[in-house]
Amino acid sequence: MMLQRILVVDDEPQIQRFLKPALTAAGFDVETAATAADAKRLAATRAPALIVLDLGLPDGDGKTVIETVRAFSAVPIIVLSARDQEIEKIAALDLGANDYVEKPFGIGELLARIRVALRQAEPGPAAAPIRHFGAITLDHEHRRVLVDNAQVHLTPKEFDLFELLAANANKVVTHRQALSQIWGPAHQDDAQYLRVVIGQLRAKVEADPKLPRHILTEAGVGYRLVD
Structure with missing residues (x-):
C-alpha cells in the first residue's frame, strides 16, 4: 500500500x-x-x-x-x-x-x-438528498429543514445559508464566502447581514442558541457546521 x-x-x-x-x-x-x-x-x-x-x-x-x-x-x-x-x-x-x-x-x-x-x-458518492446533523435534518430536494423530525420554517436566506454550511460541513466558511454567495459580491463586507441570519438560524435549529453545538463560530473568520 x-x-x-x-x-x-x-x-x-x-x-x-x-x-x-x-x-x-x-x-x-x-x-x-x-x-x-x-x-x-x-x-x-x-x-x-x-x-x-x-x-x-x-x-x-x-x-x-x-x-x-x-x-x-x-x-x-x-x-x-x-x-x-x-x-x-x-x-x-x-x-x-x-x-x-x-x-x-x-x-x-x-x-x-x-x-x-x-x-x-476522498471521492465519495454524490451529495445525499437528505443529510443529518445531530437532531437537524436537511432535505435538499424539498428545501426544508427538520429538527427532531418536526419541520421548522426557514426564510430563503436562512435556508440558503444553512445549505452552504452543509455543503462545506466541518470546514470553515468565511464571512466573505458566505456573503458573496448568499447576498452577492457587492455585499461581501456586510458582516452584519450574516450575523443576523446566523442568529436566526441558531434560534430555529439549535437546542440552546446561546451554546450552539452545530453552527459554530470561528472567531473573526467565519462559521463551521459540524455533526
Missing part, C-alpha cells in the same frame, strides 16, 4: 526536523520545501495528498503558493503559521486553504486536522 504523501513547506529547519519524523511515524510519506518556488514545483510534480504550508517564506508570501496550487489542484492545504491576525487567516481561507493552525501548535491537533482534511478530500 502506497503511503499518502504530505508536502511540508516551511523555511524553519527546526520545524522540518520536528514535523518530518512525526508525520513519518504517523504513516505518511513526507516531502519538504523551504521556498515558495520549490513548493509550487513539488505540488505540481509530486502530487501530494496534502500540503502543510507556512506563510512566511524567504522568496515570497505563502499565500501565493495557495493561489498557484488552486489553479490546478484541489489538494487539501493546511496553513501552519505564526501569523495570528484575523486578516491573514481570512485571506488564506478565501484563497482556498482548507484550515489554519497557529504556531506554536500541538502535533496531536495537527495530525487530527490532517486526518479530517484527507477524509474530506
